[in-house]
Amino acid sequence: xxxxxxxxxxxxxxxxxxxxxxxxxxxxxxxxxxxxxxxxxxxxxxxxxxxxxxxxxxxxxxxxxxxxxxxxxxxxxxxxxxxxxxxxxxxxxxxxxxxxxxxxxxxxxxxxxxxxxxxxxxxxxxxxxxxxxxxxxxxxxxxxxxxxxxxxxxxxxxxxxxxxxxxxxxxxxxxxxxxxxxxxxxxxxxxxxxxxxxxxxxxxxxxxxxxxxxxxxxxxxxxxxxxxxxxxxxxxxxxxxxxxxxxxxxxxxxxxxxxxxxxxxxxxxxxxxxxxxxxxxxxxxxxxxxxxxxxxxxxxxxxxxxxxxxxxxxxxxxxxxxxxxxxxxxxxxxxxxxxxxxxxxxxxxxxxxxxxxxxxxxxxxxxxxxxxxxxxxxxxxxxxxxxxxxxxxxxxxxxxxxxxxxxxxxxxxxxxxxxxxxxxxxxxxxxxxxxxxxxxxxxxxxxxxxxxxxxxxxxxxxxxxxxxxxxxxxxxxxxxxxxxxxxxxxxxxxxxxxxxxxxxxxxxxxxxxxxxxxxxxxxxxxxxxxxxxxxxxxxxxxxxxxxxxxxxxxxxxxxxxxxxxxxxxxxxxxxxxxxxxxxxxxxxxxxxxxxxxxxxxxxxxxxxxxxxxxxxxxxxxxxxxxxxxxxxxxxxxxxxxxxxxxxxxxxxxxxxxxxxxxxxxxxxxxxxxxxxxxxxxxxxxxxxxxxxxxxxxxxxxxxxxxxxxxxxxxxxxxxxxxxxxxxxxxxxxxxxxxxxxxxxxxxxxxxxxxxxxxxxxxxxxxxx
Amino acid sequence: xxxxxxxxxxxxxxxxxxxxxxxxxxxxxxxxxxxxxxxxxxxxxxxxxxxxxxxxxxxxxxxxxxxxxxxxxxxxxxxxxxxx
Numbered sequence: 001x002x003x004x005x006x007x008x009x010x011x012x013x014x015x016x017x018x019x020x021x022x023x024x025x026x027x028x029x030x031x032x033x034x035x036x037x038x039x040x041x042x043x044x045x046x047x048x049x050x051x052x053x054x055x056x057x058x059x060x061x062x063x064x065x066x067x068x069x070x071x072x073x074x075x076x077x078x079x080x081x082x083x084x085x086x087x088x089x090x091x092x093x094x095x096x097x098x099x100x101x102x103x104x105x106x107x108x109x110x111x112x113x114x115x116x117x118x119x120x121x122x123x124x125x126x127x128x129x130x131x132x133x134x135x136x137x138x139x140x141x142x143x144x145x146x147x148x149x150x151x152x153x154x155x156x157x158x159x160x161x162x163x164x165x166x167x168x169x170x171x172x173x174x175x176x177x178x179x180x181x182x183x184x185x186x187x188x189x190x191x192x193x194x195x196x197x198x199x200x201x202x203x204x205x206x207x208x209x210x211x212x213x214x215x216x217x218x219x220x221x222x223x224x225x226x227x228x229x230x231x232x233x234x235x236x237x238x239x240x241x242x243x244x245x246x247x248x249x250x251x252x253x254x255x256x257x258x259x260x261x262x263x264x265x266x267x268x269x270x271x272x273x274x275x276x277x278x279x280x281x282x283x284x285x286x287x288x289x290x291x292x293x294x295x296x297x298x299x300x301x302x303x304x305x306x307x308x309x310x311x312x313x314x315x316x317x318x319x320x321x322x323x324x325x326x327x328x329x330x331x332x333x334x335x336x337x338x339x340x341x342x343x344x345x346x347x348x349x350x351x352x353x354x355x356x357x358x359x360x361x362x363x364x365x366x367x368x369x370x371x372x373x374x375x376x377x378x379x380x381x382x383x384x385x386x387x388x389x390x391x392x393x394x395x396x397x398x399x400x401x402x403x404x405x406x407x408x409x410x411x412x413x414x415x416x417x418x419x420x421x422x423x424x425x426x427x428x429x430x431x432x433x434x435x436x437x438x439x440x441x442x443x444x445x446x447x448x449x450x451x452x453x454x455x456x457x458x459x460x461x462x463x464x465x466x467x468x469x470x471x472x473x474x475x476x477x478x479x480x481x482x483x484x485x486x487x488x489x490x491x492x493x494x495x496x497x498x499x500x501x502x503x504x505x506x507x508x509x510x511x512x513x514x515x516x517x518x519x520x521x522x523x524x525x526x527x528x529x530x531x532x533x534x535x536x537x538x539x540x541x542x543x544x545x546x547x548x549x550x551x552x553x554x555x556x557x558x559x560x561x562x563x564x565x566x567x568x569x570x571x572x573x574x575x576x577x578x579x580x581x582x583x584x585x586x587x588x589x590x591x592x593x594x595x596x597x598x599x600x601x602x603x604x605x606x607x608x609x610x611x612x613x614x615x616x617x618x619x620x621x622x623x624x625x626x627x628x629x630x631x632x633x634x635x636x637x638x639x640x641x642x643x644x645x646x647x648x649x650x651x652x653x654x655x656x657x658x659x660x661x662x663x664x665x666x667x668x669x670x671x672x673x674x675x676x677x678x679x680x681x682x683x684x685x686x687x688x689x690x691x692x693x694x695x696x697x698x699x700x701x702x703x704x705x706x707x708x709x710x711x712x713x714x715x716x717x718x719x720x721x722x723x724x725x726x727x728x729x730x731x732x733x734x735x736x737x738x739x740x741x742x743x744x745x746x747x748x749x750x751x752x753x754x755x756x757x758x759x760x761x762x763x764x765x766x767x768x
Numbered sequence: 769x770x771x772x773x774x775x776x777x778x779x780x781x782x783x784x785x786x787x788x789x790x791x792x793x794x795x796x797x798x799x800x801x802x803x804x805x806x807x808x809x810x811x812x813x814x815x816x817x818x819x820x821x822x823x824x825x826x827x828x829x830x831x832x833x834x835x836x837x838x839x840x841x842x843x844x845x846x847x848x849x850x851x852x
Binding site: 183188192193194195196198199204207208209211215218219221223224226227228 | 787790791793794797798813814815816818819820822823824836840841844
C-alpha cells in the first residue's frame with residue numbers, strides 16, 4: 001500500500017467516526033446547523049478521498065449521501081430517524097470497504113452493486129430526486145425476493161431469446177446473472193471498448209444491444225459518443241461478472257436471477273433436480289435410522305454423509321454440503337449418528353419449506369452482511385444484544401459451578417476407587433472438561449470486554465461544561481483508550497469517574513489567577529489514564545492543581561469529628577489524606593453545584609468496594625493529585641479459598657489473602673491480651689475464625705504449628721487462624737439475599753460442587 | 769486499410785477494426801446511397817464501429833470474421849435490419 005492509500009485508510013476511519021458521532025449527536029440533541037455542516041463536510045471529504053484512491057463505488061454512494069445531506073442542510077428535507085439510519089448504514093458500508101481496501105487494496109467484486117443500491121436508498125429519501133433515474137429502483141433488495149420483482153428488462157431479455165437461452169443452459173444447475181451495461185458517452189475517449197468487456201463474460205446465454213437514445217439520422221451522428229446499452233444473460237456467478245466490470249461499477253448493473261425465473265430446460269429441470277437431492281438425503285436418513293449398526297457404523301455414517309454432501313454440492317448448495325460434512329465428522333468422532341441425522345433432517349425441512357429459499361442459499365448472492373462472513377478479514381463486528389450476552393455469561397458461570405461439582409465427584413471416585421481404570425478415566429475427562437470450561441468461560445467473558453474509549457468519550461464534554469461553570473480552564477488528556485474492560489465494570493465505573501473528574505476540577509484545579517500566581521499555565525490539565533496491570537484495571541485521574549494539604553484535612557476532620565482527636569493525631573499525612581474518602585468529609589468551603597456536598601469521594605470508595613476495587617490517593621501540595629482506581633477486569637467470577645474452622649467451611653476472597661503461613665507456637669506472643677506474631681518485621685494480630693464466628697474451637701495441640709491466613713484489607717493486616725485449607729475455587733459470588741441481605745460480615749454465597757452453600761466472608765468487615 | 773470501399777461500391781471491413789475506424793466508416797456510409805457492408809475478413813470489431821453499423825441500419829453481408837460478433841451480434845443486427 002502506498003502512502004496515499006495508507007493515509008486514505010486512516011483518514012476514512014477518522015471521518016467515519018466523526019460523521020457517526022455527529023449523526024448520533026444530531027439525533028440526540030437538536031439538529032444544529034453546525035452539526036449538520038460537520039456531517040456534510042465529513043461525507044464530502046470522504047467522497048473526495050475515495051475519488052483520490054479511485055474507488056468509484058464508494059464515490060457514487062457518498063455522492064448520493066452528500067446530496068441528501070445537502071438537502072437537509074438547506075432545509076429542503078427535514079432530518080429524521082430514517083435519514084440518520086440510512087446515513088449510518090452508508091458509513092457502515094464505508095467502514096467495511098475501508099477494511100477490505102486495507103486488506104487487499106481493492107473493494108469486493110460486488111461493491112459496485114452494493115454502492116449503487118445504497119445510493120438508491122439514500123436518493124429515495126430525497127424528495128423530488130427519487131424519480132430522476134428511472135429504472136434504477138433498488139434492485140439489490142429485489143434480487144433475493146424471487147422472480148416477481150426483477151427489473152422489467154431482465155424479463156424482456158429472457159423472453160426475446162427464450163429458446164436460445166434454453167439451448168445454451170449448462171447441463172448442471174447454475175447461477176444465472178443478468179447484466180445491463182450503459183457505457184458513458186465519452187468512454188471511447190478513455191480507451192474503453194464496451195463490447196470487449198462483454199466478450200469476457202463467461203457462460204453467455206443471451207446478448208442484446210440497443211441505443212440508449214434512438215439514433216438520429218446518420219448525418220447527425222457523433223461516431224465517438226457512445227449511445228449504447230448492452231445487456232446480457234450469463235450462467236456465471238455474479239461475483240465473477242462483477243470482477244470483469246470492476247472498473248466501471250457506476251455504469252453496470254449486475255443482478256442475480258433466481259433459477260425459477262429462467263425457462264426450464266427439458267434436459268435439466270432445476271426444481272426436479274432439488275427433488276432428486278431431497279430423495280438422496282431422505283434415503284440417507286432412512287439408512288441412519290436403522291438401529292443397532294455397531295459393526296459397520298463408521299462405514300455407514302461415512303457413506304451417508306458423503307452421499308448427502310455430494311448431492312448438495314451437485315445442487316450448488318455448498319453451505320449445506322459443508323454443514324453435512326461437519327455433522328458427519330462429528331458423528332464419526334462420537335460414534336453416534338445423531339448429529340448427522342439431525343443435520344440431514346434440518347436440510348430436508350429447508351427443502352420442504354420453499355425450494356426457492358434453498359436455491360437462494362447457494363445460487364444467489366446473499367445480502368452484503370451475510371455474504372462476506374467467511375471471506376472478510378478481521379475486525380468484523382456482530383451486534384448482539386447485551387441481554388443475550390448476559391445469558392451466555394450466566395450459563396458459562398453455571399457451567400463453571402457444574403465443573404466444580406464434577407471435580408468434587410471425581411475426587412470422591414478417586415478416594416473410593418483410587419488407582420482403578422475408572423478413576424483414571426474420570427480424572428482424565430475431568431481435566432479435559434476443566435480446560436474447556438475455563439477456556440469457554442474466558443472467551444465468553446471476552447465478549448463483554450469493551451475498550452475504555454467508550455467511557456472516555458463522555459469526559460471532554462463534561463470537563464468543558466464544568467470548567468466553564470467554574471470559570472476555570474482545563475483540558476483533558478486521555479491514555480489507554482484501547483484498554484479493554486468488562487462492560488459491567490465500565491458501567492459501574494462511570495459514576496465514580498464523574499465524581500473524580502468533577503472533584504478534580506472543583507477542588508484540585510485553581511482559578512486562572514491563582515494558577516498564574518503559582519507560576520503555572522492558566523490551562524489546567526486533567527488526565528485520565530487506563531492500563532492493565534496483571535488481571536486488574538488501573539485507572540488514574542490526575543490533575544495538576546493545588547493538591548491536598550494534609551493540615552487542612554486534619555483540621556476539617558477534627559471539626560467534623562470524623563475521628564477521636566488522639567487517633568487523628570496518630571495518623572501519618574498519607575493516612576490523613578485518605579480521610580477525604582470518609583463519609584461526610586468535604587473540603588469545599590461552600591457547597592457548590594459541582595461537588596462538595598460531602599458525598600463525592602465517599603461515593604467513589606463505596607462504588608469501588610462493591611465491584612472489588614480499591615481506591616487510593618496521592619497528592620503533593622502545589623503540584624497536583626492523582627486518584628488511583630484499581631479494579632478487577634471482570635466481576636463475574638471470584639477466586640476464593642475454601643477454609644475450615646470450627647467444623648464449618650467458609651470462603652475467603654483470594655484477593656484479600658496475601659499469604660498463608662504456618663507458625664510454631666513459640667513465634668506467637670501475647671500483646672495486650674491478643675495473640676500476634678511477627679511477619680517480616682510487622683506485627684500481625686492473630687484472630688481465630690472459629691471464635692469470630694462463635695463456633696466451638698478445636699482443641700489445639702500445644703506444640704503443633706498453627707495455620708494462618710494473612711489478609712490485608714482497608715490498610716489493616718491480620719492473620720485468620722483456621723483449621724485447614726480445603727480448596728481454591730472460581731465461583732460466581734451471589735450477594736446475600738432476602739432475610740440475610742443485611743447480615744454483616746459476608747460478601748455473599750457460592751454454590752459448592754457437592755451442592756453445599758458456602759458463605760464467603762467479607763474480610764474487611766470481620767477484621768478487628 | 770481496415771475500412772475501404774471496393775471497386776463495386778461495397779464498404780468492406782477487414783482485419784481488426786479499431787475505434788478510429790468509426791469515423792471513416794460513418795463517412796463512407798453517409799456518402800454511399802443504400803450502402804452494402806461486407807465483414808467476412810474482419811477479425812475484430814470495436815464497439816464504436818458496431819455502433820455506426822447499428823445506427824446506419826445496415827445488415828452486413830456474409831458471416832462475420834469475428835466469431836464473437838458472428839454468434840452474438842450478427843443475429844441482433846439482422847433483427848434490427850429486418851425491423852427497419
